[in-house]
Amino acid sequence: DAGITQSPRHKVTETGTPVTLRCHQTENHRYMYWYRQDPGHGLRLIHYSYGVKDTDKGEVSDGYSVSRSKTEDFLLTLESATSSQTSVYFCAISVTAYGYTFGSGTRLTVV
Amino acid sequence: GENVEQHPSTLSVQEGDSAVIKCTYSDSASNYFPWYKQELGKGPQLIIDIRSNVGEKKDQRIAVTLNKTAKHFSLHITETQPEDSAVYFCAASIDTNAGKSTFGDGTTLTVKP
Numbered sequence: 001d002a003g004i005t006q007s008p009r010h011k012v013t014e015t016g017t018p019v020t021l022r023c024h025q026t027e028n029h030r031y032m033y034w035y036r037q038d039p040g041h042g043l044r045l046i047h048y049s050y051g052v053k054d055t056d057k058g059e060v061s062d063g064y065s066v067s068r069s070k071t072e073d074f075l076l077t078l079e080s081a082t083s084s085q086t087s088v089y090f091c092a093i094s095v096t097a098y099g100y101t102f103g104s105g106t107r108l109t110v111v
Numbered sequence: 112g113e114n115v116e117q118h119p120s121t122l123s124v125q126e127g128d129s130a131v132i133k134c135t136y137s138d139s140a141s142n143y144f145p146w147y148k149q150e151l152g153k154g155p156q157l158i159i160d161i162r163s164n165v166g167e168k169k170d171q172r173i174a175v176t177l178n179k180t181a182k183h184f185s186l187h188i189t190e191t192q193p194e195d196s197a198v199y200f201c202a203a204s205i206d207t208n209a210g211k212s213t214f215g216d217g218t219t220l221t222v223k224p
């Protein structure tokens with residue numbers, strides 16, 4: 001999607017290892033979000049940011065942390081990956097808190 | 112917190128027919144209701160949205176209606192085409208709450224030629 005990129009696109013990692021996913025935007029949008037998508041659960045909010053160094057928890061934040069040191073980057077870290085964190089992770093951005101632009105997603109497999 | 116329920120989970124229609132997807136929400140403070148379309152292997156894409164001060168909004172073949180009293184909103188697609196086949200998500204949010212959206216579980220729409 002234009003203006004927002006996620007990396008990596010795919011990752012396989014072992015249980016217990018730390019993992020960091022990156023979301024980068026070129027739109028200078030204030031709001032950034034991390035969601036996970038699982039079959040039967042739609043999209044669930046993990047963490048979000050409303051400015052540089054301003055972050056807060058979503059509904060499924062346990063086991064995840066985030067950082068936003070620059071407007072354009074929002075990092076999601078799995079402190080110690082577990083099999084239950086196997087999912088597709090989407091980053092989203094919003095300029096006005098109305099409507100999101102989503103990235104292409106990161107498919108994470110924890111083995 | 113907010114809870115959004117979406118029905119049906121799957122919907123199959125013939126090309127040219129109409130499709131309707133319905134969502135209900137629980138938090139009466141929600142005032143912004145977007146709809147997203149997700150194609151295979153891609154991120155969701157915003158296709159239409161409605162705010163609580165509006166009852167209906169149309170954009171070509173797509174329309175959304177909102178009933179605040181009953182706390183439900185619907186997506187209507189007319190003259191469906193095979194390229195409308197995708198997963199559709201509804202969402203609800205409060206505009207003063209950093210835009211955090213709660214999503215429904217999605218509807219897989221298949222349009223048969």
